[in-house]
Every structure is written in structure tokens, then in C-alpha cells.
Amino acid sequence: MDYPFYLSLVHYLSRKRYPLDSTEKVKRKIRFHANKYVLVDGRLYQSTNDPQIRGREVLHEGTVNEIIQVVHNEGHFGINNTWRRLQMAYTGPALFERVRTIVQSCGTCQFRARVRRTRHNPSKPIDTPSDPFYMVGCDAVGPIHYEGQPPRYLLVAIDYLTRWPIAAVVDNINEETTAEFLFTHLVQMFGVPRYLLTDRGSNFTSRYVFEFLKKLGCRHITTTSGRAQVNGLCERMNQGIVQTIAKLARQEGDEKNWERYVTHALMAIRTMPNEATGFSPAKLLFGYELRTPATWPAPRKDFVEGELVEEIISRTKVIEYMSSQLREEAKEKSRQRKAKDKMLYDQRVAFRKPFKIGDQVLMRDKVPEGKFSDRWLGPMVVVGIGAPHMSELTHCVVVLFGQTKDKVHVICELEFTAQTVMNPLIKQQRIHTSISWGKHIPNFL
Structure with missing residues (x-):
């Protein structure tokens, strides 16, 4: 919302005043839109049927970019998830377009962008179960090396219905550590899963873990050697957790102490609506959304202690609904999404927009320093186009990195989008204008 009109609504709701020289048409427009909002502490919020429930806050030109940046920086998720x-x-x-612009220009996300790989085999998705923790995928990430520190590992598990992620930092991934992780973080908290899907790592296929799972009554399923995609949901969660940890650690300049950000990353993922199910893992597991610093409302001050019984009854109804309809809806959405993903996966489309002279690009770092290091080098500037090599859509480009020129195949390149930063003088003028009511802000009767 443009700032002058935002101020017009604020002053109409607080003082019933219009801007000077307002026509009758402008006044009608202000009155019409004012009915949609309520004023709380000088800010506009969407009005709701229940006066005790505050609607969403309305963003204007002076706050929208900053708020989007704050929300995005919580976990550095993609465009759709940030939106x-x-x-x-x-x-x-037009929030979605602003989110697209800010996320696409995020330097952290571009340097950690996933490396594209050619697909060779058709997809065979696993059916989504009907109950939480009926089937769980588990995998190990690491070793994760950083200078001056011993190698560490991440053990990761994910529920195939709710997509609830579990992760823990461990010093090793031997059979005893793996069994302890499964019991402490999975069985003890959520019960024994009917199926456990893992790869053929020695820690998972050991006799110790076999007897442990047999005693619990959990059937252990392993993937085919060299085909990690069978446990694709867990593999994708590995990438999501690593990406989130890396971005949060990079944002703070604290990559060496990456284990500090595991809990933060899990909180962010657990509260993010999943694209396949349409709900966040927390919503499907507990029946309500977990609050985060970027989204929680102010605490209620008018709560009556006698309403506790009504609140329990209301929560029971929500859980009953969640147990049947909500999870069935999530299962159906997941099935539809898997069918759609399979169709797209099997097409193996590899078209790519050719680079032009003057484009900024990133070059893939084939030997990164660590698990959480940037995946791309740059940015570099394209200063020349080589002759077509493999096909008319793939060719070499000459890039300039500092004072060095190099010829690189476009498969190893990624387009870079520079982040637009507001001119400090303009930002200062906006703040001054909002205080002094300058000429760009409407005068009021």
C-alpha cells in the first residue's frame, strides 16, 4: 500500500479527518477501505469477525521490504515458502512480486543454490501413510569438517506423513550412536514406527541396530546401493536442514560453530507449510501452528481463568478434526503432488536461457572447503561467448573474475542477480517525511 494512502486511512480511523482538498470521490474511497481495517498502536490490521482476534498487519511502502527481508532471513527459504x-x-x-524480487537477489541464497543434475531414471514415489510416524526415513550427514575442530555428524529422521524433521549433532555414527538417536529422539518422543527406511550404511545395517529394531517391532527397509533417491524425502530434508543451517550461520559469520543453529533450523522447518501436504509439520502433528518471532501476536491481556474448560473443549474438537479430515486432506495433496512431480521428473527437460555479454554469473565450486561452504564462486562478468559445443543451447562463455579471464562451460554457471539496496538519503528522507509531514504526505483537515 502506498504510504500517503496508508496515512489517510490511519488519520481517518483515529480522527475521522480527510486530506486537504480531497474530492468526494477520494473521501468515499477512504471510507470504503477504512471499513476493512482496524487501527492498533498506529498500525493498520485487517478487521475480523471476532474483535478479540487481530487480523494480519497491512504493509506499506516504508516497511514492506524490511519486513520481507526479516521473514526471509529467518531460514532463507525460497520464494513460495517465504511468501x-x-x-x-x-x-x-503485490506482495508476491516483492518477495520474488527480494529472494532472487539474496546473496546468501544464490551462493548456496542447489547444483542442478541431469535425471536419468523415472520416478517411483512411495505412497504416503495415513498415520503419523507409521513410516520414518533416516539418514546421516557428514563428516562435517572445519579447521581446528573434530569432525561432527548430523543424524536426521523425517516422518513420511507430517514431514516432521528430527536431527541431532553427534561425534560419530557408529551402531550404538545410531540406536541411541533412534530411541531418544524418535521412539521415546513419538513411539515405534512401523517401517524405518534407510540407506545401506554400516551403522544402519549392523547386527546391533538390526536386533534393536527387531526387539521394538519395527521393520527395517534399506535402499538399493547407489540409489539414494529411494529415500528421497529424507535426502531432501538433509538438504533443507543443511541449507538452513548454512544460511543462518553465514548470516552471523559463524560457520565454524554451525551446530548452534540446528535447533533454530528445525524450528523454522517445522513451522513452514509443506508444498506437498499444504500444511506445516507442526499443524499436522499437534493441530495448531507453532508461533515464531516473526509471526507471533502480542499476548492477550483479557484472558479469563474460567475459560479454561471451554478452551480444552475447543482444542479437543480441533484434534478430532485433525486426526481424520486434516491428515486425509494432507495425504491426498501429497499424492497429487507426487504424481505431478513424477510427471515433471520424467520429462527430463534441460532447456536453459543462454548467457549474454555483461551478465553476472556464479561458477560452481567443485571442491568446497566444507559442508556449509558456498557452492558457487563469484560473481563474475561474462565478457565473451564461445562457439557452441555440445548443442545450440549449451556453449562456453568467457568470464572475468577480478583481473583473471577464464573460459567456462555454461553447465557450471549460474546467473547472479545483484541485490538492490535503498539509497540511504532516500531512506532518511522517508523517515524525516513521516515525522515532519512534508510535502509528499497529505495534509489533513
Whole structure:
């Protein structure tokens, strides 16, 4: 929402005043839109049927970019997930396009962008179970090396219905550590799964873990050697957790102490609506959304202690609904999404936009220093186009990195989008204008 109109609504709701020289048409427009909002502490919120429930905050030109950046920096998720997270607490016109622009220009996300790989085999998705923790995938990440520190590992598990992630930092991944992780973080908290899907790592296929799972009554399923995609849901969760940890650690300049950000990353993923199910893991598991610093409302001050019984009854109804309809809906959405992903996966489309002279690009780092290091080097500038090599859509480009020129195949290149930063003088003028009511802000009767 543009700032002058935002101020017009604020002053109409607080003082019933219009800007000077307002026509009758402008006044009608202000009155019409004012009915959609309520004023709380000088900010506009969407009005709701229940006066005790505050609607989403309305963003204007002076706050929208900053709020989007704050929400995105919580976990450095992609465009769709950042937009979904923003919609939990905020609203405004053309928000999706603003989110797209800010996320695409995020330097952290571009340097950690996933390396594209050619697909050779058709997809065979696993059916989504009907109950939480009926089937669980488990995998290990590491070793993770950093200078001056011993190698560490991440043990990761994920529920195939709710997509609830579990992760723990361990010093090794031997059979005893693996069994302890499964019991402490999975069985003790959520019960014994009917199936456990893992790869053929020695820690998972050991006699110790076999007897442990047999005693619990859990059937252990392993993937085919060299085909990690069978446990694709867990593999993708590995990438998501590593990406989130890496971005949060990079943002703080603290990559060496990456284990500090595991809990933060899990919280962010557990509260993010999943693209396949349409719900966050927390919503499917507990029946309500977990609050985060970017989305939680102010605490209620008018809560009556006698309403506890009504609150328990209301929560029971929500859980009953969640247990049947909500999870069935998530299962159906997951099935539809898997069918759609299979169709797209099997097409093996590899078209790519050719680079032009002057484009900024990133070059793939084939030997990164560590698990959480940047995957790309640059940015570099394309200063020349080589002759076509493999086909008309793939060719070499000459890039300039500092004072060095190099010829690189485009498969190893990724387009870079520079981040637009607001001019400090313009930002200062916006703040001054909002305080002094300068000429760009409407005068009021």
C-alpha cells in the first residue's frame, strides 16, 4: 500500500479527518477501505469477525521490504515458502512480486543454490501413510569438517506423513550412536514406527541396530546401493536442514560453530507449510501452528481463568478434526503432488536461457572447503561467448573474475542477480517525511 494512502486511512480511523482538498470521490474511497481495517498502536490490521482476534498487519511502502527481508532471513527459504510465511502475519498489494524480487537477489541464497543434475531414471514415489510416524526415513550427514575442530555428524529422521524433521549433532555414527538417536529422539518422543527406511550404511545395517529394531517391532527397509533417491524425502530434508543451517550461520559469520543453529533450523522447518501436504509439520502433528518471532501476536491481556474448560473443549474438537479430515486432506495433496512431480521428473527437460555479454554469473565450486561452504564462486562478468559445443543451447562463455579471464562451460554457471539496496538519503528522507509531514504526505483537515 502506498504510504500517503496508508496515512489517510490511519488519520481517518483515529480522527475521522480527510486530506486537504480531497474530492468526494477520494473521501468515499477512504471510507470504503477504512471499513476493512482496524487501527492498533498506529498500525493498520485487517478487521475480523471476532474483535478479540487481530487480523494480519497491512504493509506499506516504508516497511514492506524490511519486513520481507526479516521473514526471509529467518531460514532463507525460497520464494513460495517465504511468501507463505509472510502471509501468516502480514498482507498488502503485490506482495508476491516483492518477495520474488527480494529472494532472487539474496546473496546468501544464490551462493548456496542447489547444483542442478541431469535425471536419468523415472520416478517411483512411495505412497504416503495415513498415520503419523507409521513410516520414518533416516539418514546421516557428514563428516562435517572445519579447521581446528573434530569432525561432527548430523543424524536426521523425517516422518513420511507430517514431514516432521528430527536431527541431532553427534561425534560419530557408529551402531550404538545410531540406536541411541533412534530411541531418544524418535521412539521415546513419538513411539515405534512401523517401517524405518534407510540407506545401506554400516551403522544402519549392523547386527546391533538390526536386533534393536527387531526387539521394538519395527521393520527395517534399506535402499538399493547407489540409489539414494529411494529415500528421497529424507535426502531432501538433509538438504533443507543443511541449507538452513548454512544460511543462518553465514548470516552471523559463524560457520565454524554451525551446530548452534540446528535447533533454530528445525524450528523454522517445522513451522513452514509443506508444498506437498499444504500444511506445516507442526499443524499436522499437534493441530495448531507453532508461533515464531516473526509471526507471533502480542499476548492477550483479557484472558479469563474460567475459560479454561471451554478452551480444552475447543482444542479437543480441533484434534478430532485433525486426526481424520486434516491428515486425509494432507495425504491426498501429497499424492497429487507426487504424481505431478513424477510427471515433471520424467520429462527430463534441460532447456536453459543462454548467457549474454555483461551478465553476472556464479561458477560452481567443485571442491568446497566444507559442508556449509558456498557452492558457487563469484560473481563474475561474462565478457565473451564461445562457439557452441555440445548443442545450440549449451556453449562456453568467457568470464572475468577480478583481473583473471577464464573460459567456462555454461553447465557450471549460474546467473547472479545483484541485490538492490535503498539509497540511504532516500531512506532518511522517508523517515524525516513521516515525522515532519512534508510535502509528499497529505495534509489533513
